[in-house]
Amino acid sequence: MIIAVANQKGGVGKTTTAQAMTAGLAAQKYRVLGIDLDPQGNFSAACGAVNYNVPTVYELMKQTVDIKEAIQHMNGGYDVVPANIMLAGAEQELSQTGKEHRLKEAVSAVVGDYDFIVIDTPPSLGVLTVNAFTCATDILIPTTAGIFATAGISQLNETVTSVQKYCNPGVKIRGILFTRFNPRANISRQIRELAEQLSEYISAPIYQTYIRSGVVVEEAQANKADIFDYAGKSTVAQDYRAFIEEFLKGVDE
Numbered sequence: 001m002i003i004a005v006a007n008q009k010g011g012v013g014k015t016t017t018a019q020a021m022t023a024g025l026a027a028q029k030y031r032v033l034g035i036d037l038d039p040q041g042n043f044s045a046a047c048g049a050v051n052y053n054v055p056t057v058y059e060l061m062k063q064t065v066d067i068k069e070a071i072q073h074m075n076g077g078y079d080v081v082p083a084n085i086m087l088a089g090a091e092q093e094l095s096q097t098g099k100e101h102r103l104k105e106a107v108s109a110v111v112g113d114y115d116f117i118v119i120d121t122p123p124s125l126g127v128l129t130v131n132a133f134t135c136a137t138d139i140l141i142p143t144t145a146g147i148f149a150t151a152g153i154s155q156l157n158e159t160v161t162s163v164q165k166y167c168n169p170g171v172k173i174r175g176i177l178f179t180r181f182n183p184r185a186n187i188s189r190q191i192r193e194l195a196e197q198l199s200e201y202i203s204a205p206i207y208q209t210y211i212r213s214g215v216v217v218e219e220a221q222a223n224k225a226d227i228f229d230y231a232g233k234s235t236v237a238q239d240y241r242a243f244i245e246e247f248l249k250g251v252d253e
């Protein structure tokens with residue numbers, strides 16, 4: 001299963017969710033590969049992967065190295081392909097036909113080695129995110145419970161529909177995950193209704209688990225640790241654990 005974690009809106013918890021899934025699934029003895037497909041390199045940094053003077057996902061997209069040369073084995077028992085700012089050039093440099101398929105082609109060599117491949121994507125719907133959707137079997141959409149954050153999801157859905165039509169008919173949106181949730185600030189009825197309409201419109205469920213806000217997320221990332229190692233008892237770790245359980249239940253069905 002190849003999961004693209006995507007939302008063109010910035011700061012909604014894509015990287016945090018991708019890292020929690022990578023580490024959390026690996027802790028359950030699944031074979032997991034995390035791929036950083038964001039020039040910001042936040043996922044690489046948070047995992048403690050090296051992302052300079054080493055082959056990165058950029059070289060994979062340019063087809064100048066084999067994916068096996070770019071894979072790093074991390075202490076948490078999972079593998080990572082890192083990214084850095086070089087990837088920002090990919091949009092312009094990949095102009096040839098078939099540019100949407102570059103990641104899929106690179107990943108095909110190792111797809112059998114992993115139970116889950118988790119792709120962290122940048123806050124845009126450009127060629128990188130389209131590569132992630134073309135490579136993926138499933139798309140997970142983290143969002144905050146703001147009116148603007150939820151509104152962008154219909155635009156995201158249009159990109160998914162276009163990828164289904166031209167590049168990857170099998171890909172589907174698996175669900176929407178609310179993150180950075182503040183339980184004290186009651187989610188407004190307006191947002192709840194909007195979210196339900198969206199869920200119906202994109203025919204994907206909203207996960208029952210909401211990820212609450214907690215300062216431990218930034219602390220863990222600053223310490224290059226995953227949330228379970230850094231603060232396993234925190235509410236955020238509990239929420240991500242519950243989410244992974246809910247996610248896996250959905251995969252079994």
Ligand SMILES: Nc1ncnc2c1ncn2[C@@H]1O[C@H](COP(=O)(O)OP(=O)(O)OP(=O)(O)O)[C@@H](O)[C@H]1O
Pocket residue numbers: 009010011012013014015016017038040042121122123179180181211212213214215217218221236
């Ligand atoms: N549950 C949470 N509680 C508190 N802070 C959080 C939580 N999830 C994410 N954050 C913080 O919010 C910021 C944005 O999170 P993150 O980097 O995961 O979002 P993103 O969608 O990947 O952003 P970008 O679009 O820039 O890639 C980070 O500083 C992160 O530490």
Ligand SMILES: [Mg+2]
Pocket residue numbers: 014015016038042043120121122
């Ligand atoms: Mg990110």
